[in-house]
Amino acid sequence: MKIGNRKKIAIIGVGLIGGSMALQLHEKKLSSRLIGVEASKEHAEQALEYELVDEFLPLDEAIATAEIIILAIPVNKMVTLLPQVLDKVTDQVVFDLGSTKTAVIEAVKHHPKRGRYVATHPMWGTEYSGPKAAVRGAFEGKAVIICNPKESDPDALEWVEKMYTKIGMRLVQMEAKAHDLHVAYVSHISHITSFALANTVLEKEKVESAIFEIASAGFESTVRLAKSNPEMWVPIFLQNRENIIDVLTEHIDQLTRFKESIQTNDNAGLQALINDANKIKRIIK
Amino acid sequence: MKIGNRKKIAIIGVGLIGGSMALQLHEKKLSSRLIGVEASKEHAEQALEYELVDEFLPLDEAIATAEIIILAIPVNKMVTLLPQVLDKVTDQVVFDLGSTKTAVIEAVKHHPKRGRYVATHPMWGTEYSGPKAAVRGAFEGKAVIICNPKESDPDALEWVEKMYTKIGMRLVQMEAKAHDLHVAYVSHISHITSFALANTVLEKEKVESAIFEIASAGFESTVRLAKSNPEMWVPIFLQNRENIIDVLTEHIDQLTRFKESIQTNDNAGLQALINDANKIKRIIK
Structure with a gap:
């Protein structure tokens, strides 16, 4: 052909x-x-x-x-x-x-x-x-x-x-197995964090209506994927369930480390976590 | 003047x-x-x-x-x-x-x-x-x-x-108190989720080096704030500690809801969570 x-x-x-x-x-x-x-x-x-x-x-x-x-x-x-x-x-x-x-x-x-x-x-x-x-x-x-x-x-x-x-x-x-693992990390998790972030902020908005008056570009870029439609994404999450659970577990762990460092006023610990995250510069210009 | x-x-x-x-x-x-x-x-x-x-x-x-x-x-x-x-x-x-x-x-x-x-x-x-x-x-x-x-x-x-x-x-x-609460929701949390997402994926990259070959625009927009510098952000997180802990706790709860719905194959539950998140369209065009 x-x-x-x-x-x-x-x-x-x-x-x-x-x-x-x-x-x-x-x-x-x-x-x-x-x-x-x-x-x-x-x-x-x-x-x-x-x-x-x-x-x-x-x-x-x-x-x-x-x-x-x-x-x-x-x-x-x-x-x-x-x-x-x-x-x-x-x-x-x-x-x-x-x-x-x-x-x-x-x-x-x-x-x-x-x-x-x-x-x-x-x-x-x-x-x-x-x-x-x-x-x-x-x-x-x-x-x-x-x-x-x-x-x-x-x-x-x-x-x-x-x-x-x-x-x-x-x-x-x-x-196929490697594909499904990799996309869990570089695509599916981004959608879940965006959806969850939207729900976090919308939950607060119920009592604090002024909250979005001051939203800036950083917020928009983190939350924009939350507009994605459920007909496409629910089946993806369920078909790629095992990989997504692994990534989500790791992501919640990483967020918990931030939470604990902030709670304990751990300046050096926070610095180290952010230094690690900054290494993403190697990949995303 | x-x-x-x-x-x-x-x-x-x-x-x-x-x-x-x-x-x-x-x-x-x-x-x-x-x-x-x-x-x-x-x-x-x-x-x-x-x-x-x-x-x-x-x-x-x-x-x-x-x-x-x-x-x-x-x-x-x-x-x-x-x-x-x-x-x-x-x-x-x-x-x-x-x-x-x-x-x-x-x-x-x-x-x-x-x-x-x-x-x-x-x-x-x-x-x-x-x-x-x-x-x-x-x-x-x-x-x-x-x-x-x-x-x-x-x-x-x-x-x-x-x-x-x-x-x-x-x-x-x-x-000032309202300001610090609101920016925890529409700015500070976006930075923490980005930092944590970068760390989640970089952690995996240690064993799966091909992972970023396929990263797309969605990933980039969710993770770009992870390049932000610690000299600016560590002091922000520590000064706004109480508000940020509240938002982080709520955000981890929201992520856990996604995780549980996926684990239990709860199609309707996931659909409802994403429908809620889609309401962000009211705010971010």
Whole structure:
């Protein structure tokens, strides 16, 4: 399957992620036709209004028509829908954009069409959702993780990797278990701390209504992910439960160290904790 | 003291905050001459190189020369230096830019020159420090809190409020105790969660070196405050100890609720926690 030819591409789930992918495929001239599949009538109408896809079709018709099939739906729906999609696939290439990988790969492990599927996770998102939130050029310059590449047919893997490269993404290959551990640390925990911070402050706001008059940019950047939607995030937290519990336990320990150092007026201890944290400068410029 | 006349202004501490204030005073034509006072020779040289101030003078000479004196130093140094500055003041206006207010106001409560001092906290900062980090137009459009305004002489208060208004800041008057409570919620806790998150992930990185290859914008925005410097933040955490312990206790409770819901596979409970957190949309657009 040559990358050079434009493909008929079906996107199942045209929200923030699927919609932004549609814009990239169109812009990079990778698609000859973009077919949406949407459970929400409202989202389908918005996606057409914003010209994210050319048309919407029912699932079976979209699968039969497309050469490439992309799944961009919540990860709980992924584990049930992906096997059903593979049931109907002949030689199409299928890939997903989900944030967890172990469960979905496990769900199709023994499927006769397993080879047509490539497990991917482009590392981009925002706190907004739905087709209106789709962003042009979203994925460019970011990392994309390809999981368990040896389980995919070489031609399917090649097309997906070339497509991501053409979009401008940096390819990282990883086993699903390592992926789920790493994203717990660099993505999932950030969302939980933001949600919890929002709840902490909103709880106080009930009695102190003036509290947000003075909120500054530092607060906004720490709390912005708290706007993220539960339909996407609850399934991620539950599918990646074990890793997230480990990270959360460590994070609560780290917060408790700050609390104890402050309680005991431990200047040197606090200094040491912050010096450690400052080492993040090596990573985040 | 008319706002219309440019003033000779001394800034004690020409780092991120003092340096950014110097740029605003110059740009808004509020200063006829900007005098720096710096303990660090390196910072003084950088501040001159970046043209943040016109010259550096020793503290006593700066106080004697200036009509306006601004303190922009860590809050532990503030409580000892402010009384010493007031000892040497005749009719100058003195104000500080510190992040905590109860301790510093308490430190000069019975000082014969208390009236010359205005307690202020402009709600702006970044995770960087030193004169190199100074930003043009930093304070514009932000809130500035004026604490215990009745304890300041009317002419001193008037000059400071007009100055902030001319810079483009939104004035909020508040008692020191309310200020310290509110900033614990909308500023100090954000820094602690960022520091603790950095330590959580860096701890894991020791055994999983690939972890940051895939870090995305969400992680960066939650963790960026972890680059903030300990010289500024340790004294803030210790001076605002009681409020910060309350907020941290609540925040750890909120995180524990997430942990328990995930552990028990409580879909509805997680959904409810995130729905609550989403209400932050009312406040942060």
